[in-house]
Amino acid sequence: MSYWEEKVKIGTLEVPRFMGGPLDGITDSPFRKLVRNYSKDELLYGEMRHVGCVANDKGGVKALEFEQFERPLNYQVSANKVEYIEKACEKILAAQVDCIDLNIGCPAKNVVKSGSGSSLMADLPRLKEILTTFRRLIPINFTVKIRAGYKSKNAIEVAQLIQDCGADGIAIHPRLQTQLFSGVPDYEYAALVKKSVEIPVLLSGGIVNFATAKRAYEITGVDGYLIGRGLWSKPWKLHELREHAAGRPFKITDEQILACALEHLDNMMEYYGELGLYAFRKHLAFYIKGKSAASELRGALVREQSLEKVKDGIRSFFEL
Ligand SMILES: Cc1cc2nc3c(=O)[nH]c(=O)nc-3n(C[C@H](O)[C@H](O)[C@H](O)COP(=O)(O)O)c2cc1C
Structure with missing residues (x-):
């Protein structure tokens, strides 16, 4: 071994x-x-x-x-x-x-x-x-x-x-x-x-x-x-x-990153209640880091209060 x-x-x-x-x-x-x-x-x-x-x-x-x-x-x-x-x-x-x-x-x-x-x-x-x-x-x-x-x-x-x-x-x-x-x-x-x-x-x-x-x-x-x-x-x-x-390949896909981000947001809402949406922003910034239009998405969602709108924004970002 x-x-x-x-x-x-x-x-x-x-x-x-x-x-x-x-x-x-x-x-x-x-x-x-x-x-x-x-x-x-x-x-x-x-x-x-x-x-x-x-x-x-x-x-x-x-x-x-x-x-x-x-x-x-x-x-x-x-x-x-x-x-x-x-x-x-x-x-x-x-x-x-x-x-x-x-x-x-x-x-x-x-x-x-x-x-x-x-x-x-x-x-x-x-x-x-x-x-x-x-x-x-x-x-x-x-x-x-x-x-x-x-x-x-x-x-x-x-x-x-x-x-x-x-x-x-x-x-x-x-x-x-x-x-x-x-x-x-x-x-x-x-x-x-x-x-x-x-x-x-x-x-x-x-x-x-x-x-x-x-x-x-x-x-x-x-x-x-x-x-x-x-x-x-x-x-x-x-x-x-x-x-x-172990010498095995592993590559994460954009679909998997999107699924992670959405699940993370759900987990945070469940754990912290409404505060979860606010607290999730620091994670979102990292999920989308380095991708084009990341700062536009961050700007668009920074004050968004609706969970569904935040989720839609993240989905459409990954579907670009
Ligand atoms: C945002 C942030 C929060 C951290 N919180 C803790 C903590 O609660 N307890 C701890 O022992 N270290 C904490 N650290 C230090 C990290 O565990 C780690 O020792 C340090 O970041 C170096 O490792 P890295 O290069 O893998 O990040 C924190 C570091 C950062 C950047």
């Missing part, structure tokens, strides 16, 4: 090497349902929610509404102190997920200002307290998503701490907080992190097709790959990667 066909063991999970990474506002239940049309057993991350929001029913709990067929699911949280972790874990575990992920890689200003996200990578005593609390309270799989570091690289030290605290896996996005989501991800550094621990290491950053995955493997030797922006409005991407890794 080739490296690409082998599964990755993360605690009790055995999953394909390509996984759906976490994208706040994108990888919600409506989107994950679409991914499942193509990929049945891949691990899918959700969106980051602060433990306080989950514990106190402030937005974090909506993300706990999902269908069982979206599993295996990795529910992602952030935390800046141990308060709320226990209550949040109780709720997440009751919703029956397969893994809980702690995000200590988020670079957003408001997140690091409150002491969570990537700023935790610069405060190892507090990070240790948070990690040991999670590990004590999580009887299922537990993973941590990190960056190369906060203002300077220290992911090797952090990865070893995470392993010592009993986590089942690490995902690294090898950029510093200061780089946000741009600049070249440092695969050489990710390779050093991979070598420094025994638990599986997943790579996040820049994987958009099989050629980029293969290159990332050759440099880093990691165990798996989180597909982030490469999956946005391309719910077939994990399947495409698996097919290409």
Whole structure:
């Protein structure tokens, strides 16, 4: 069996090497349902929610509404102190997920200002307290998503701490907080992190097709790959990667993209009610990106309130 066909063991999970990474506002239940049309057993991350929001029913709990067929699911949280972790874990575990992920890689200003996200990578005593609390309270799989570091690289030290605290896996996005989501991800550094621990290491950053995955493997030797922006409005991407890794052809047709876009819109209306139409716009822009007349369609539909008119607009766009 080739490296690409082998599964990755993360605690009790055995999953394909390509996984759906976490994208706040994108990888919600409506989107994950679409991914499942193509990929049945891949691990899918959700969106980051602060433990306080989950514990106190402030937005974090909506993300706990999902269908069982979206599993295996990795529910992602952030935390800046141990308060709320226990209550949040109780709720997440009751919703029956397969893994809980702690995000200590988020670079957003408001997140690091409150002491969570990537700023935790610069405060190892507090990070240790948070990690040991999670590990004590999580009887299922537990993973941590990190960056190369906060203002300077220290992911090797952090990865070893995470392993010592009993986590089942690490995902690294090898950029510093200061780089946000741009600049070249440092695969050489990710390779050093991979070598420094025994638990599986997943790579996040820049994987958009099989050629980029293969290159990332050759440099880093990691165990798996989180597909982030490469999956946005391309719910077939994990399947495409698996097919290409096996040397099989896969090409998505315009008919399939149209069907995906319409199903996505229906899923969003069902999940969010009327707000779904508004929230769908960010996805539509990506489904039609790069095609001629895309900006005209976006302009025509930006204020459209009627679901049927939006659907008709999308259909006629793809039939051009
Ligand atoms: C719009 C957006 C939302 C994101 N939300 C999250 C999140 O909720 N949790 C997380 O760990 N990373 C989040 N990320 C980071 C991605 O998971 C990923 O690490 C990063 O985009 C690099 O991978 P990529 O090149 O495959 O996108 C987000 C990135 C973007 C662009």
